[in-house]
Amino acid sequence: MKNNFYDAIIIGSGPAGSSSAYFLSAQGFKVLVIEKEILPRYKTCGGGVVQRVAKLFPFSFEEVSDVQCFTTEVFDRRANRHFVTRRDKPIIYMTMRKEFDYLILSKAKAAGAMVLENTEATDLITGKESVDVLTKDDKYTARFVIGADGAGGICSKILKLKLYLIRLPALEYEIYTGDSMLDKFNKSARFDFDILPNGYGWVFPKKDHLSIGVVEMKKRKKELNKLLDIYLKLLGITNVQRYERHGYFVPLIKGNNLKFAKDRIFLTGDAAGFADPVTAEGIYSAVLSGKLAADTINESYLSAGMAADLYNYKINHSIIDELRFSKIIAALVYTYPAVRGLLFRFYGQKLSELITDIFMGEKKYHDLLTDPLNYYKLIKYLLKND
Numbered sequence: 001m002k003n004n005f006y007d008a009i010i011i012g013s014g015p016a017g018s019s020s021a022y023f024l025s026a027q028g029f030k031v032l033v034i035e036k037e038i039l040p041r042y043k044t045c046g047g048g049v050v051q052r053v054a055k056l057f058p059f060s061f062e063e064v065s066d067v068q069c070f071t072t073e074v075f076d077r078r079a080n081r082h083f084v085t086r087r088d089k090p091i092i093y094m095t096m097r098k099e100f101d102y103l104i105l106s107k108a109k110a111a112g113a114m115v116l117e118n119t120e121a122t123d124l125i126t127g128k129e130s131v132d133v134l135t136k137d138d139k140y141t142a143r144f145v146i147g148a149d150g151a152g153g154i155c156s157k158i159l160k161l162k163l164y165l166i167r168l169p170a171l172e173y174e175i176y177t178g179d180s181m182l183d184k185f186n187k188s189a190r191f192d193f194d195i196l197p198n199g200y201g202w203v204f205p206k207k208d209h210l211s212i213g214v215v216e217m218k219k220r221k222k223e224l225n226k227l228l229d230i231y232l233k234l235l236g237i238t239n240v241q242r243y244e245r246h247g248y249f250v251p252l253i254k255g256n257n258l259k260f261a262k263d264r265i266f267l268t269g270d271a272a273g274f275a276d277p278v279t280a281e282g283i284y285s286a287v288l289s290g291k292l293a294a295d296t297i298n299e300s301y302l303s304a305g306m307a308a309d310l311y312n313y314k315i316n317h318s319i320i321d322e323l324r325f326s327k328i329i330a331a332l333v334y335t336y337p338a339v340r341g342l343l344f345r346f347y348g349q350k351l352s353e354l355i356t357d358i359f360m361g362e363k364k365y366h367d368l369l370t371d372p373l374n375y376y377k378l379i380k381y382l383l384k385n386d
């Protein structure tokens with residue numbers, strides 16, 4: 001067999017790509033990861049890795065977590081409320097994505113994966129038995145390709161699966177400030193609502209700085225720069241010694257009965273728009289979809305048709321099932337600020353506990369909407385009176 005022939009080629013080395021590379025290599029598959037950047041690379045992201053992500057791996061990533069937050073704080077100015085949740089394990093590991101993504105990739109390399117960095121995949125050509133991945137100078141061939149090239153990557157476009165992605169603008173500053181500010185914010189992961197009408201702001205403590213950002217959850221064009229500056233003032237952030245400003249977007253998939261695999265190619269993570277419409281958290285579903293793609297290849301090794309059907313089934317019965325429910329919560333929280341105020345006033349603590357349980361991997365959105373003791377009646381009422 002030719003040297004350039006692999007069981008799987010993975011395009012992109014974010015959490016989706018690194019995870020699928022790790023899980024495939026650990027099972028003995030011959031894997032190549034193609035990454036356009038020089039590694040390790042910066043990624044615009046809060047770097048908040050929730051506990052349910054840790055549960056997917058057999059190794060710990062404590063070595064790349066700057067701060068482990070056992071507490072979350074949710075502030076809602078409209079409802080004039082402040083909710084605190086605590087757990088005895090970290091709820092969120094605060095990481096820099098450069099280090100977090102590279103740790104998973106290093107585990108994949110140790111398990112046998114090959115990595116080609118500083119190399120951009122430019123096209124995919126599907127044959128009967130394999131797929132060719134083209135780069136500027138070369139061609140690599142594999143039985144399967146995993147598209148893990150993030151929001152705005154080429155794989156989704158080439159596959160033409162008619163996926164409609166909403167792009168939510170998000171802005172983040174890496175702020176280097178004095179020790180007193182670090183001390184003030186390093187105890188918890190902080191989320192602020194009503195900073196912008198249809199989104200939220202966050203403060204994530206890191207080893208030597210704070211990652212502070214805002215995300216707009218309704219795709220309206222807002223002046224995020226201005227809003228982030230107002231947010232910094234509200235937080236009382238002073239004595240900024242240095243800051244880096246990064247903007248990007250969070251892609252959300254729209255629609256039902258969708259397909260995420262075709263012709264031996266699977267879409268994972270942001271390439272498929274799997275981020276959570278309530279929290280904009282995307283690392284969990286990126287890792288989960290990477291793992292499901294690896295499982296699919298393992299379970300249907302030679303059959304392309306079966307592999308696509310199996311992957312579509314797995315994704316629809318896990319990530320998409322949950323997104324159906326989280327979209328309802330997102331509509332309640334982000335469509336009308338007054339409705340959110342009401343929801344937070346009466347159910348803020350319960351809602352914060354539930355989201356924390358979801359972060360911990362102990363509950364699902366599904367539990368919120370199907371347990372009549374929770375919010376079912378309220379949500380039904382609100383939907384009826386929408």
Ligand SMILES: Cc1cc2nc3c(=O)[nH]c(=O)nc-3n(C[C@H](O)[C@H](O)[C@H](O)COP(=O)(O)OP(=O)(O)OC[C@H]3O[C@@H](n4cnc5c(N)ncnc54)[C@H](O)[C@@H]3O)c2cc1C
Binds near residue numbers: 012034044170248281
């Ligand atoms: C401001 C902001 C804050 C966020 N904060 C959080 C958070 O705190 N917690 C959380 O869970 N989620 C957060 N998210 C979402 C999270 O960043 C994404 O959901 C996650 O990165 C998706 O991972 P991925 O592997 O699918 O894609 P990515 O992490 O984007 O990785 C894709 C990789 O593919 C490479 N690539 C692209 N095209 C090609 C090509 N043609 N050839 C080769 N390589 C290619 C890229 O260089 C990149 O390395 C945030 C997002 C934003 C915008």
